[in-house]
Amino acid sequence: MVQTLEATRQDPPPPAPVPDRPNRRVSIPLDSALELGFSVISAVALVWFSFAVAGIVGALGFATCCLAGSFVIYGFVCWRLHGVLLMKDRLATLAIWSGAFVAFIPLVAVIWFVVFKGGPVVVAHFPGFFLKDFARFQANAPVTAVGAGAAIVGTMEQVGLATLFSVPLGILTATYLVNNRNVFARLVSNVVDAMSGAPAIIPGIYVYLLWVRPQKETGQTGFAAALALSVMMLPIVTRAAQEVISIVPGSLREAALALGSPQWRSELRVTLPTARIGLVTAMILGIARVAGETAPVFLNTGGNPNYNWNPFSGKQDDLPFRIYQMIQQPGVNSTREAWGVSFVLVLVVVFLFFLARLIGSKKPGPSRWRRLFAARKRLAQGNEQ
Amino acid sequence: MTISAPTMLHPESPAHNDVPVDLGLKPSGADRVFNSVLAGSSTVSLLVLVGVLGFLCFYGFPALRVAGFGLFTDKTWSPETGQFGMLPLLVGSVAIAIIGVGVAFPISISTALMINEYGPRRLKPVLTAVIDLLATVPSIVYGFWGLELVSGLQAAPAKWLVRWVSFVPVFRTYSPGQYTNSIFACGLICAVTIIPIITSISREVMAQAPRDVCEASLGLGGTRWGMVTDVILPFSRNGILGAVLLGFGRGLGETFIVVLVLSSGNHMTSALLGPSGLGSIALQITEYFVTSQGIAQDALILLGLVLFLTTLAVNVAARLIVERPNRAM
Numbered sequence: 001m002v003q004t005l006e007a008t009r010q011d012p013p014p015p016a017p018v019p020d021r022p023n024r025r026v027s028i029p030l031d032s033a034l035e036l037g038f039s040v041i042s043a044v045a046l047v048w049f050s051f052a053v054a055g056i057v058g059a060l061g062f063a064t065c066c067l068a069g070s071f072v073i074y075g076f077v078c079w080r081l082h083g084v085l086l087m088k089d090r091l092a093t094l095a096i097w098s099g100a101f102v103a104f105i106p107l108v109a110v111i112w113f114v115v116f117k118g119g120p121v122v123v124a125h126f127p128g129f130f131l132k133d134f135a136r137f138q139a140n141a142p143v144t145a146v147g148a149g150a151a152i153v154g155t156m157e158q159v160g161l162a163t164l165f166s167v168p169l170g171i172l173t174a175t176y177l178v179n180n181r182n183v184f185a186r187l188v189s190n191v192v193d194a195m196s197g198a199p200a201i202i203p204g205i206y207v208y209l210l211w212v213r214p215q216k217e218t219g220q221t222g223f224a225a226a227l228a229l230s231v232m233m234l235p236i237v238t239r240a241a242q243e244v245i246s247i248v249p250g251s252l253r254e255a256a257l258a259l260g261s262p263q264w265r266s267e268l269r270v271t272l273p274t275a276r277i278g279l280v281t282a283m284i285l286g287i288a289r290v291a292g293e294t295a296p297v298f299l300n301t302g303g304n305p306n307y308n309w310n311p312f313s314g315k316q317d318d319l320p321f322r323i324y325q326m327i328q329q330p331g332v333n334s335t336r337e338a339w340g341v342s343f344v345l346v347l348v349v350v351f352l353f354f355l356a357r358l359i360g361s362k363k364p365g366p367s368r369w370r371r372l373f374a375a376r377k378r379l380a381q382g383n384e385q
Numbered sequence: 386m387t388i389s390a391p392t393m394l395h396p397e398s399p400a401h402n403d404v405p406v407d408l409g410l411k412p413s414g415a416d417r418v419f420n421s422v423l424a425g426s427s428t429v430s431l432l433v434l435v436g437v438l439g440f441l442c443f444y445g446f447p448a449l450r451v452a453g454f455g456l457f458t459d460k461t462w463s464p465e466t467g468q469f470g471m472l473p474l475l476v477g478s479v480a481i482a483i484i485g486v487g488v489a490f491p492i493s494i495s496t497a498l499m500i501n502e503y504g505p506r507r508l509k510p511v512l513t514a515v516i517d518l519l520a521t522v523p524s525i526v527y528g529f530w531g532l533e534l535v536s537g538l539q540a541a542p543a544k545w546l547v548r549w550v551s552f553v554p555v556f557r558t559y560s561p562g563q564y565t566n567s568i569f570a571c572g573l574i575c576a577v578t579i580i581p582i583i584t585s586i587s588r589e590v591m592a593q594a595p596r597d598v599c600e601a602s603l604g605l606g607g608t609r610w611g612m613v614t615d616v617i618l619p620f621s622r623n624g625i626l627g628a629v630l631l632g633f634g635r636g637l638g639e640t641f642i643v644v645l646v647l648s649s650g651n652h653m654t655s656a657l658l659g660p661s662g663l664g665s666i667a668l669q670i671t672e673y674f675v676t677s678q679g680i681a682q683d684a685l686i687l688l689g690l691v692l693f694l695t696t697l698a699v700n701v702a703a704r705l706i707v708e709r710p711n712r713a714m
Binding site: 193263 | 504523584631
């Protein structure tokens with residue numbers, strides 16, 4: 001009997017894990033919404049009336065006054081209805097929401113400008129704008145005569161070379177910094193940190209003095225710009241790689257060493273592949289960061305409206321430099337073309353940004369190719385046996 | 386562009402700070418080669434980066450010897466005629482950065498608080514990504530946008546300020562009747578590039594405020610604003626200060642926004658609302674570096690050195706402040 005009883009008794013199911021996060025009321029009572037709404041409406045009406053009476057015109061001033069008026073009126077209403085403590089809370093909430101709203105305005109406005117001023121220029125003669133160069137640019141030449149092709153080539157070559165220089169160096173340096181905590185490593189780490197906040201014009205001057213000035217006339221090349229970009233990119237990549245490598249669990253490294261692998265093997269075959277996704281993300285973000293930098297390339301490329309495929313000789317164009325040149329030119333056409341080139345540049349940078357996000361959201365582990373190769377290898381070994 | 390400060394926040398991650406036992410084994414030959422490759426590349430990186438300071442010092446020194454104390458005593462910047470007064474340029478650069486940080490600071494803090502505490506939790510990753518996207522847009526595009534839109538928009542309030550508040554020396558214009566292309570306009574546009582820096586760093590710092598203390602303050606009947614002022618802000622004070630300094634450094638080094646927007650002058654003045662008053666170091670270097678020769682170019686290198694050292698000091702201060710332990714809790 002006892003046995004059957006015991007057999008039929010069931011343990012109570014384990015309690016569902018309670019999510020450890022605050023559970024707060026989300027709905028807003030109608031009263032509060034009405035208080036806020038009518039305060040804002042009365043503030044806008046008041047400001048509009050006084051602006052109309054005083055004859056003041058100005059969008060920015062109007063918006064500022066409306067915001068300030070809303071604060072005063074809403075604060076007064078809340079104070080009379082709910083007391084000082086809640087007034088402070090409500091006003092702070094309003095301030096924080098409006099501050100955050102203001103922060104997102106410039107992004108929307110910039111994207112708006114780039115898309116609606118640059119987009120039509122690019123779309124109007126679609127393949128041409130990516131293929132032609134600025135050789136036939138004149139103040140009142142039609143927009144269809146020119147294109148950002150030469151600038152795209154220049155940016156790709158310069159950023160590519162800079163990536164080639166700075167990414168391997170940055171990753172090796174980061175590996176050293178993570179594995180060593182001596183005085184030298186601390187020095188390098190501090191210098192990298194200090195340089196990552198340096199003004200963008202400084203690498204430009206540096207490479208100009210180091211590379212361009214000794215060669216007089218022929219110094220300004222795409223290669224010089226690539227050097228400047230890589231000086232700028234090196235601290236960015238090193239710091240990011242250092243962060244990524246340092247979060248690889250030490251137990252993985254220790255396990256590799258305990259299985260008898262030498263240090264170089266554990267670093268190259270365990271640590272770096274584990275951090276692979278983070279490293280790729282760091283690289284792409286570094287590229288996105290320097291691709292739009294004007295200051296380092298400005299002194300070193302010299303700009304060239306014509307195609308120049310060779311980064312090692314002759315002046316070369318690139319996207320930021322071309323934007324600057326077109327802004328400096330007088331006339332309506334050049335401004336439109338500057339927006340067109342800006343559109344291309346923003347497109348490139350935003351594409352890289354989302355690519356980095358996409359790759360960064362993957363899970364770590366061996367890549368699909370690696371698994372495929374491993375499977376084929378196992379298969380081949382199986383066949384031999 | 387992800388701006389993150391984890392290395393600054395956690396110099397040593399607590400997850401794996403266990404120290405391996407030294408067995409006294411000698412590394413193998415391959416390991417020695419590997420380690421020397423690593424050390425070698427670190428040395429190359431160090432040389433490249435320290436070389437920046439070295440080159441600027443080496444090439445800027447002749448100008449410094451000629452200029453001497455004229456750097457601070459001369460009235461204007463005109464190296465060809467032996468005038469080395471860099472103060473109008475340095476003060477202009479600093480003023481742009483101060484305006485930028487002054488505008489960006491309240492906006493960034495409220496954005497960080499909104500993302501962390503006030504906004505819907507589901508939108509948090511999206512909003513963080515949008516802030517990062519804001520940092521990704523190249524500064525020349527911001528400069529162009531500012532030149533076309535902001536510089537004109539701020540003219541009306543600037544005019545109003547000059548008319549009514551000009552008893553404050555800052556709210557004046559150096560060239561009467563003109564209000565665009567001013568230091569103030571540059572500062573406003575630079576604020577756009579500073580916002581993502583301050584927001585993302587202070588957001589990360591604020592997210593580390595102890596959750597249980599936050600919940601306790603709410604549980605005791607405090608308002609949400611009370612929780613922010615009494616728990617989150619005291620806890621993250623150092624981090625926010627460091628973020629502000631980093632933003633200030635960014636504003637100091639901002640080049641092409643200033644080049645495009647500012648109509649540069651060379652006069653020591655307190656007026657910030659019109660063109661042709663104060664100048665800017667970055668602008669001076671960009672406009673005249675390639676075309677100038679001899680002592681003029683050396684003097685511009687010296688200017689670059691001054692800018693670099695100022696930014697360096699700000700960034701080092703930021704780093705020290707962020708790493709200082711917080712005594713608020």
